Amino acid sequence: MFKKEFILSYRGLVSICVLLLLFLFPLFSSPYNTFILYSGLLLGLAAVSVNILLGYMGLVSFGHAAYFGIGAYTVALLTYYFNIHSMEVLLLVAFLTSLLISAIVGFLTVRHTEVYFALLTLAFGQLFYSLILKFYNITRGTDGISIPMLSLIGIKFNITREIFTSYYYWYYGIPIVLGLLLLLWVIINSPFGLTLKIIRENPSRARTIGIPVEKYRWYAFILSGTITGIAGALYAELYGHVAPDLLHYSLSGELLCIALFGGYRSFIGPMIGGVIYTFLKSYLISITSYYWNFFLGIFLALVILFFRGGFMGGLNLLILSIRRKKS
């Protein structure tokens, strides 16, 4: 499956260790920690998607919680009203819904950049938040909707939710997360990904070498929104409940923070950011349920102030300095 050189390289070794760790994690960890890691990976996947716009296109989206929430609500509404319990069908519909919505919003926003883009995406995000919040008859407003244990590859489960999420749903969902991550990595390193980077660097020059810039921004927006939607759909079943908060702009802000914290110049940075952020948050909540926001804020500010490349930027600097000392 892997080439020999890759396995023996430093990156290859790290990836294999991480895969092994993810495979074994539920076996030696508590269900609670498995749950935290799972949500960290899903937030991380959403942050990697947000970072396609942020890091590779230089566009700040303040409305990505909307796609996360739309993915989650697609799962909730379909199980609640149509009694659909197949996770595959739900994921497929969530994929199509977030694709459609991000195509429409993207079409209307990508002609703008910088602050205008950020504010437009924020406005659209809050629009969807309000719709979910106010259409109480359909969405049950702030009460939210509970989601039962769904069937995975046609298998129905009659076990406790804890065992379901930390074993069966883990081994079902994590490969999907990793698969999507690999897909995004390929896309970033494809001719398309290179085109996104030249648009970030110099849009007017990109035009004069034959690139219809707005079209490519639109494609990137759709890609980013759709993957965020799938992450949201997986998240809904992990929590077993959806609420309008999932679409609120504070989650959009959290995703941006995660990307900055993990390192927006690195592909995998936002994923690592998602995991560390979630563990840190749950730890802080456990020791101080009132002030966790305060401490988390200080921590994020310090990392972003002192390591401009975030966690991965800091790590790269560390590796470079060790190598220099050695040589």
Place this chain on the structure above:
Amino acid sequence: MTQILVTENLKKYFGSVHAVDDVSISIKEGEIISLVGPNGAGKTTLINILSGVLKPDSGKVIFLGRNITGLSSHKIAKIGIARSFQIVQLFENLTVLDSLRSAIFSIENKSRRMFSLIEKDVHVKEEAFKILDSIGLSHKSYVFVKELAHGERKLLDVALALALKPKLLLLDEPTSGVSVKERDEVMRTIKSIIEKSKISALIVEHDMHVVASYTERVLVMHEGKIVVDGIPEKVLSNEKVKSILLGV
């Protein structure tokens, strides 16, 4: 020789400034033409119109018999008019090789490919190295663009245009900011590529030595109009041209 580009009565006004005023020129296949004139004569505006960056107020641009007036710049790039910039426009945080590859992917209609890795496309890599060899930058392929010296940046800017395999090349002051010593080397490189690939070029230039040694025909622009059109020896000794260029 057939005409590759013809403009008919092009006009572009910015308020009361007549940047391009009733310009009708024609460029033949294989011609290397220089466009000279004092600052503010409208040279860059004309280049911007021909490359689709600006739309003219009136008049026509005919390229290979097709009316391309007002066509957007990405479409113009694809049909065979490529340009470089007076102030280099590059992709600072990419490598030299990746910059060129992005242009080649574009012209080969591969920019949309999402599911194949850049590195796997050996053909595009070879093409990029061919161009890098021709401008003498292949030893800098993996260097970030922001780390290049000024002369190298100028050449890369031209190389990005050449990578599009244009039929007409528009160069906006390819030697500006390049030291007098390096100028000849830059121009010799550019000229040999233009001649080898048998394309036409319109070069905006301030250095009269460059105009006289590397171009076959000179257009003198003044206050938005083409006032003189001829071979360098005649045009540059013309008293009227001297007074325009010296501003007296």
